[in-house]
Amino acid sequence: MDKVEVYDTTLRDGAQTEGISFSVADKLKITRRLVEMGFDYVEGGWPGSNPKDLEFFSVVREDPLLRERVTAFSSTRRKHISPAADENLRHLCACGVKTATLFGKSWDLHVINALNTSLEENLAMIRESVAFLRERGLRVIYDAEHFFDAYKHNPDYALSTLAAAVEGGANTVVLCDTNGGTMPWEIEAVVQQVVREFPMVRVGIHAHNDTGMAVANSMMAVRAGARQVQGTVNGYGERCGNADLCTVIPNLTLKCGYPTLPPESFGRLVELSRYVSELANVHPYPQQPYVGMSAFAHKGGVHVSAIMKEPRCYEHIDPALVGNRRRVLVSELAGQSNLLYKLRELNLDLPSEGEVARQILAQLKELERQGFQFESAEASFELLVRRAANGYERPFVLESLRILTELQESKAVHTEATIKLRVGDRVVHTAAEGNGPVNALDNALRKALEQFYPGIRRMRLLDYKVRVLDGAAGTGAVVRVLIETGDGQSNWVTVGVSPNIIEASWQALADSLTYGLLQRGG
Structure with a gap:
């Protein structure tokens, strides 16, 4: 033609x-x-x-x-x-x-x-x-x-x-x-x-x-x-x-x-879309046809079961033709097919059926009921699954956390976080300041862990989002915190949910460093 x-x-x-x-x-x-x-x-x-x-x-x-x-x-x-x-x-x-x-x-x-x-x-x-x-x-x-x-x-x-x-x-x-x-x-x-x-x-x-x-x-x-x-x-x-x-x-x-x-350029359409959106400082539209992050994302268990057998059942083209990829989401709508797909994708040696699978799905749905959302926070989901596996060892455990914010009229706000962590059989107790409670918490956590895991120095918090889940509750509402972290090689997103914004931030922040250590080591 x-x-x-x-x-x-x-x-x-x-x-x-x-x-x-x-x-x-x-x-x-x-x-x-x-x-x-x-x-x-x-x-x-x-x-x-x-x-x-x-x-x-x-x-x-x-x-x-x-x-x-x-x-x-x-x-x-x-x-x-x-x-x-x-x-x-x-x-x-x-x-x-x-x-x-x-x-x-x-x-x-x-x-x-x-x-x-x-x-x-x-x-x-x-x-x-x-x-x-x-x-x-x-x-x-x-x-x-x-x-x-x-x-x-x-x-x-x-x-x-x-x-x-x-x-x-x-x-x-x-x-x-x-x-x-x-x-x-x-x-x-x-x-x-x-x-x-x-x-x-x-x-x-x-x-x-x-x-x-x-x-x-x-x-x-x-x-x-x-x-x-x-x-x-x-x-x-x-x-x-x-x-x-x-x-x-x-x-x-x-x-x-x-x-x-030219035919070789089609596989770069997603790359082009995101490159221009980055320079325009406009967040990519997830549902954009062909190139959006959600263009080939599957959530319903029936859909996932079908695409595992034949992708054409719910995909009008092979995502790779335009440089995109298939994604299977996990949520309260997830079934065992979603879990099986994710286990394969993550290379996790866990049975997709039986008691462990049922426990993971039950925990997932309960967390979603509380306000967690794992569709965009895939790093937190992977940690949820890995924690269900035998032999998983947490890189650190929180013993206690205290944050002090001092606010005085006409003076700069002073915020300090004091944290006590257990790393293996050692306990570390340290403090750090920041320009706000989350920044102080991040600084204290990194200060405590860098002596054990130097790789944390490469990890940077790239984005921090807070959403109120029930506005009718006013200042007592449950909030969801999403944190995007990167290390120069890849980016990942983690989630935390709580009526207390500090607790929600801690959940997402702790997951972000835990995931980074899991992927890159110490």
């Missing part, structure tokens, strides 16, 4: 997401990753519009590969001036890229009410701007803003704006559902019409997600003949976001057979 070009606009449209701001270094890292994976175009932003984009394009200009793949974005010339006099178009020509993406007005409503010009002048703005860039050796992708709304309101004029771009020499015309309000069947009908009208150019789709249809609309456009899809990694974008390329790409190739990225 015909290749579908993949055009990424994470660095422009994605950067318009509320709360996201990429540095120049971030933009360059993402650009290089996308180029390396074989994305056809990476939209870099508006050259000359701000110091950040100016610096970004100055780096791109010096790299031949980036110059070929990165596109610069701008608008058509302003009304009643020549293209040569338009500052935005001059910046496009000077930024060093080989492809320019130009957007213009398709909707007569916008032309009259927003641009305050005539319909004829708007057509001239489009035609002359595209021609100006083509004459200077640039490929031109023309983005027809609000095209579907324009087509519904005045189809003849909407098509005439595309004709103006094609007359100017545009290589690709992209139909934009800028307001994100068009339905998939409308997309299909309009794209079919445009493909018939303009067989000499490539047609693209740029979908926004205001009705939750961005991915569906992108798919329907390709089905109707579009051969370029624009979108963003993880669906980032203004308002409700753009079409999520992490979903569109595998849908097109794995489900419909259209070539998109």
Whole structure:
């Protein structure tokens, strides 16, 4: 089948997401990753519009590969001036890229009410701007803003704006559902019409997600003949976001057979999704199709029993195709199949049936009733199972813990933790300060244990979350604490639950160090 070009606009449209701001270094890292994976175009932003984009394009200009793949974005010339006099178009020509993406007005409503010009002048703005860039050796992708709304309101004029771009020499015309309000069947009908009208150019789709249809609309456009899809990694974008390329790409190739990225890049889609979310400082969405942590997670015992026999029973693809993995969750819904799967996964030599298994499942369900949650705290679950095995030895045992917090008006808060632990046949008693009770507890625990287990120095607390489980109980509510810890090689999550936040924190913190010692030794 015909290749579908993949055009990424994470660095422009994605950067318009509320709360996201990429540095120049971030933009360059993402650009290089996308180029390396074989994305056809990476939209870099508006050259000359701000110091950040100016610096970004100055780096791109010096790299031949980036110059070929990165596109610069701008608008058509302003009304009643020549293209040569338009500052935005001059910046496009000077930024060093080989492809320019130009957007213009398709909707007569916008032309009259927003641009305050005539319909004829708007057509001239489009035609002359595209021609100006083509004459200077640039490929031109023309983005027809609000095209579907324009087509519904005045189809003849909407098509005439595309004709103006094609007359100017545009290589690709992209139909934009800028307001994100068009339905998939409308997309299909309009794209079919445009493909018939303009067989000499490539047609693209740029979908926004205001009705939750961005991915569906992108798919329907390709089905109707579009051969370029624009979108963003993880669906980032203004308002409700753009079409999520992490979903569109595998849908097109794995489900419909259209070539998109090189085959070797599909196994890196999960890595790409998480890499961009890290740079965007946005927590990954667990239920994101294909690449989310929960995309291939199984919780119900019946489901787990089935996938152990035949994964296709509850998985639409092999998770490894996109770089993901199958996960079996343990909870109050778990059955023996879940336990068997986890035992195999953890390489634990425990019987999956019989009294030990029944005790583990009963303990698991009782702990979940109390508020524990092991779906995301798999390290605590593994410890729960290992403690049921014969021969398990705890690396340390708490004898006592006391935390003192002194608060005085207009003075810094003083917190000290005193801890007594038993390690083997020795007892250690020490104290440490911190900027709060949990920090003081962490410092005291590490101080006590590092003489026995030097490897603890490599372990770092990465995240600490507290959730109130019953808000109606006010300050007497039970809280759940989740702690994420890492040692530079891997990260793990542990959980604690108690009406006392210090006790819950102790449970999660003690498990975090215990698990790290179990995995890496002392």
